[in-house]
Amino acid sequence: MEKHDKQSDHAPVHISSYRDHWSTLVTLLLLTVVTVVISVFGANLAALSVATALLIATVKVIVVAYYFMHLKYDKKLYTWLVLLVAILFLAFTVLTAIEYFNR
Amino acid sequence: MEHLSGFVLPNSGHNRDDEASKMGMWLFLFTELLLFGGLFIVYMVYRMLNHEAFLLSSFELNVTLGTINTVVLLVSSMTIAMAITAIQKGDKKTSVRLLLTTLGLSLVFLVIKYFEWSAKIHHGLFPGMDFYNNLPKGEALFFFLYFIMTGLHALHIIIGAVLIGVVVHRTRQNKVNQEKYALTENAGLYWHLVDLIWIYLFPLFYLIH
Amino acid sequence: MTAVSTQLSFFDTRKGLFSWIFSVDHKRIALLYLYSLITFFLVGVTLGLLMRYELLNPGKDLVEAKTYNQIFTLHGVIMIFLFIIPSIPAVFGNFFLPIMLGTDDVSFPKLNLLSWWVYIVGALMALSTLVFGDGPADTGWTFYAPYSVKTGTNVTMSVLAAFVLGFSSILTGLNFIVTIHRLRTPGMTFLKMPLFAWALYATSWIQLLATPIIGITLLMITAERVLGVGLFDPSIGGDPILYQHLFWIYSHPAVYIMALPAFGVISEMLPTFSQRTIFGYKAIAFSSLAIAFVGYFIWGHHMFTSGMSGTARFIFSMLTFLVAIPTAIKVFNWVATLYKGSINVQPPLLYTLAFIFQFMIGGFTGLVLGALATDIHLHDTYFVVGHFHYVMFGGTGFAFFGALHYWYPKIWGRMYNITMANIAFVIFFIGFNMLYFPMLIVGLMGMPRRYYDYLPEFHLPNMISTYGSWVLATGLILMLANLAAGFFKKGPKVGRNPWNGITLEWQTLSPPPVQNFDRMPEIPLNGPYDFENKPAIKE
Numbered sequence: 001m002e003k004h005d006k007q008s009d010h011a012p013v014h015i016s017s018y019r020d021h022w023s024t025l026v027t028l029l030l031l032t033v034v035t036v037v038i039s040v041f042g043a044n045l046a047a048l049s050v051a052t053a054l055l056i057a058t059v060k061v062i063v064v065a066y067y068f069m070h071l072k073y074d075k076k077l078y079t080w081l082v083l084l085v086a087i088l089f090l091a092f093t094v095l096t097a098i099e100y101f102n103r
Numbered sequence: 104m105e106h107l108s109g110f111v112l113p114n115s116g117h118n119r120d121d122e123a124s125k126m127g128m129w130l131f132l133f134t135e136l137l138l139f140g141g142l143f144i145v146y147m148v149y150r151m152l153n154h155e156a157f158l159l160s161s162f163e164l165n166v167t168l169g170t171i172n173t174v175v176l177l178v179s180s181m182t183i184a185m186a187i188t189a190i191q192k193g194d195k196k197t198s199v200r201l202l203l204t205t206l207g208l209s210l211v212f213l214v215i216k217y218f219e220w221s222a223k224i225h226h227g228l229f230p231g232m233d234f235y236n237n238l239p240k241g242e243a244l245f246f247f248l249y250f251i252m253t254g255l256h257a258l259h260i261i262i263g264a265v266l267i268g269v270v271v272h273r274t275r276q277n278k279v280n281q282e283k284y285a286l287t288e289n290a291g292l293y294w295h296l297v298d299l300i301w302i303y304l305f306p307l308f309y310l311i312h
Numbered sequence: 313m314t315a316v317s318t319q320l321s322f323f324d325t326r327k328g329l330f331s332w333i334f335s336v337d338h339k340r341i342a343l344l345y346l347y348s349l350i351t352f353f354l355v356g357v358t359l360g361l362l363m364r365y366e367l368l369n370p371g372k373d374l375v376e377a378k379t380y381n382q383i384f385t386l387h388g389v390i391m392i393f394l395f396i397i398p399s400i401p402a403v404f405g406n407f408f409l410p411i412m413l414g415t416d417d418v419s420f421p422k423l424n425l426l427s428w429w430v431y432i433v434g435a436l437m438a439l440s441t442l443v444f445g446d447g448p449a450d451t452g453w454t455f456y457a458p459y460s461v462k463t464g465t466n467v468t469m470s471v472l473a474a475f476v477l478g479f480s481s482i483l484t485g486l487n488f489i490v491t492i493h494r495l496r497t498p499g500m501t502f503l504k505m506p507l508f509a510w511a512l513y514a515t516s517w518i519q520l521l522a523t524p525i526i527g528i529t530l531l532m533i534t535a536e537r538v539l540g541v542g543l544f545d546p547s548i549g550g551d552p553i554l555y556q557h558l559f560w561i562y563s564h565p566a567v568y569i570m571a572l573p574a575f576g577v578i579s580e581m582l583p584t585f586s587q588r589t590i591f592g593y594k595a596i597a598f599s600s601l602a603i604a605f606v607g608y609f610i611w612g613h614h615m616f617t618s619g620m621s622g623t624a625r626f627i628f629s630m631l632t633f634l635v636a637i638p639t640a641i642k643v644f645n646w647v648a649t650l651y652k653g654s655i656n657v658q659p660p661l662l663y664t665l666a667f668i669f670q671f672m673i674g675g676f677t678g679l680v681l682g683a684l685a686t687d688i689h690l691h692d693t694y695f696v697v698g699h700f701h702y703v704m705f706g707g708t709g710f711a712f713f714g715a716l717h718y719w720y721p722k723i724w725g726r727m728y729n730i731t732m733a734n735i736a737f738v739i740f741f742i743g744f745n746m747l748y749f750p751m752l753i754v755g756l757m758g759m760p761r762r763y764y765d766y767l768p769e770f771h772l773p774n775m776i777s778t779y780g781s782w783v784l785a786t787g788l789i790l791m792l793a794n795l796a797a798g799f800f801k802k803g804p805k806v807g808r809n810p811w812n813g814i815t816l817e818w819q820t821l822s823p824p825p826v827q828n829f830d831r832m833p834e835i836p837l838n839g840p841y842d843f844e845n846k847p848a849i850k851e
Contacts, residue, residue, distance in 0.1 A: 015192065018185055032174065039306070064180060
């Protein structure tokens with residue numbers, strides 16, 4: 001049976017360099033340090049700390065998805081789908097949170 | 104599938120299609136995200152209802168070990184991403200080495216997790232134990248969520264490690280090579296997901312005080 | 313490696329049980345699903361008939377209160393998880409999606425087989441509660457906490473069965489999405505896909521993104537039962553309303569897993585039997601996506617009387633009305649398709665028309681329930697039972713049987729007795745409406761649901777309803793007996809295109825060969841329902 005190679009139907013594959021991977025890791029580690037420092041030494045900023053921690057975590061997740069998971073170089077479709085899932089989950093949490101805030 | 108004589112469609116479902124396997128993996132990751140998503144909603148609601156108890160309980164967790172595990176997972180995410188770069192460049196030897204490094208780091212993660220869990224279990228904090236049953240409701244919920252979420256996450260680490268083991272084997276057999284590395288990519292995607300979930304678990308359990 | 317002729321039908325390539333239950337051919341898997349689904353459906357129907365018999369007269373007729381509760385739980389679990397969620401996607405989606413796209417299989421054929429096996433394991437787990445443990449669950453199919461945590465019946469097994477069945481649903485959805493993205497025939501863009509494929513695409517996204525939430529929720533119920541953690545039981549610190557939230561975050565979108573494929577089937581049958589293009593192709597296609605999307609945000613309307621906060625009830629009620637818009641768009645377009653068409657009255661069209669009529673009743677009563685004030689009065693009455701049977705059975709059920717009549721000649725290459733099918737349809741239709749319309753009335757009168765008994769003043773409508781159930785069963789038996797002919801290879805043979813349809817499945821042999829097409833399929837010039845430029849089909 002004739003095999004049609006589907007790899008040929010899109011642009012040449014982008015190969016990330018080792019160097020890029022190292023810089024991504026350094027960024028992620030820096031963000032980790034920031035979030036731990038805020039939490040351990042900034043205890044008096046209690047109200048801020050959860051929001052900042054989640055914000056930093058989200059930035060880290062975006063970095064991982066964009067570079068390590070290759071979203072930056074893949075078809076845009078994947079980025080849109082990831083956004084769709086994120087919006088959906090956010091809607092679930094917001095609607096649930098509205099309910100409990102108003103009990 | 105039988106070998107077919109006569110007419111065969113050009114867009115057959117039995118052709119090799121790397122893009123399709125990648126798409127399938129992404130869709131599977133979405134289901135994983137929402138599986139954990141359900142638990143995150145439970146966490147959010149009970150944190151809203153038991154604010155103080157969640158703060159107090161989080162002091163019981165060891166920030167140092169949590170941080171080390173975060174670093175371990177981040178590094179392992181980089182090594183598996185590099186393994187893909189290596190196989191794309193046709194460097195199978197380096198790819199296998201990097202995959203084995205990732206595998207080693209996953210073991211480090213699990214060992215640290217094991218010590219954390221056994222310390223908690225030693226204190227009787229596992230659901231169903233006597234000490235646990237006498238905890239105030241808020242604390243009990245915190246530890247239940249801690250065990251079920253990190254437990255489910257650890258299960259995913261184990262599955263990911265097995266998957267990486269398969270990739271190593273296939274690469275050595277030359278079934279994964281410079282022209283055909285969808286499996287390495289998919290294992291990488293799966294491993295990054297495990298990392299992503301930990302990125303949220305870590306601050307929510309260890310850093311909220 | 314045996315060489316298989318292009319002309320040989322998929323029934324004839326290989327023989328024997330194992331060639332079926334381990335087949336990776338999407339057509340064989342579809343039929344495996346069909347036979348298992350019909351079996352479970354008949355079990356569910358039997359349980360339903362038992363319930364209706366119990367309700368024939370006030371007081372005890374047949375079973376004890378607890379047995380009745382177990383019967384209605386099992387009826388719900390079987391009909392929802394084993395029949396109606398997989399029904400159209402797993403049978404007709406599996407069989408016809410690849411053919412309509414002009415390809416020879418789904419993207420992951422082995423995964424497809426796996427999802428059937430997972431389905432069978434889940435089904436056996438659900439049915440095992442009849443025999444093992446302390447009897448089937450008596451909680452209702454929703455497994456509401458805290459009762460589901462406290463009852464002595466075998467809830468754990470039922471819940472795990474639902475969890476396993478969820479996996480099967482996810483795998484099917486995943487497979488269809490990738491298939492639609494990757495395997496369309498050259499020239500078939502998204503906007504040249506048949507509407508059935510669009511409906512399945514929207515459905516698959518719901519299956520994929522909603523099912524995991526119920527999975528984890530059901531696991532938490534199990535954990536609570538086994539470990540005694542106060543997750544949902546208020547007496548040990550949990551919040552029962554949270555369970556309902558998580559349950560309906562899945563189960564409301566799941567309503568559209570059941571309804572959307574039916575919309576797709578209807579959108580296929582109407583153009584064929586009107587012999588003209590569908591009215592508003594894009595509107596129907598995009599309204600499927602809109603329903604899928606909006607459907608995620610309205611789960612709270614199942615919980616208006618559960619003690620949710622007032623603000624949330626208000627928001628959910630508002631959002632609920634939004635979903636009526638895309639649904640109405642579809643109905644208007646269907647009716648407009650019939651206008652000035654050359655209508656060919658055949659059994660599938662009869663089911664289609666019954667679908668539109670009954671689904672409208674279901675939809676309008678749904679709006680009554682979506683309105684906050686009326687829902688408070690009607691929520692725990694038979695009005696709700698009538699409403700969802702009109703949507704699920706009068707809608708999806710009728711679409712399923714309509715699809716069976718529509719694609720029957722393509723699947724088996726033979727025609728059933730059309731007069732007999734028409735007679736069975738009339739009896740089925742009358743029985744259905746006799747069975748469920750009185751429920752709407754007793755509901756408005758205030759008869760509460762879920763009880764095995766009722767006050768004497770509700771006697772007459774309940775009697776009519778029970779008699780209706782017998783008429784319905786008669787119609788069903790006649791219909792299935794008539795259709796069984798194909799299974800036993802009876803009935804006159806048909807050519808490629810007995811209904812004069814236009815989508816790609818009518819260009820191939822009936823039954824199709826293993827690789828689906830014996831020559832390259834041709835797509836019509838201007839979209840999938842372009843009857844004016846219909847490619848000529850040579851036998």
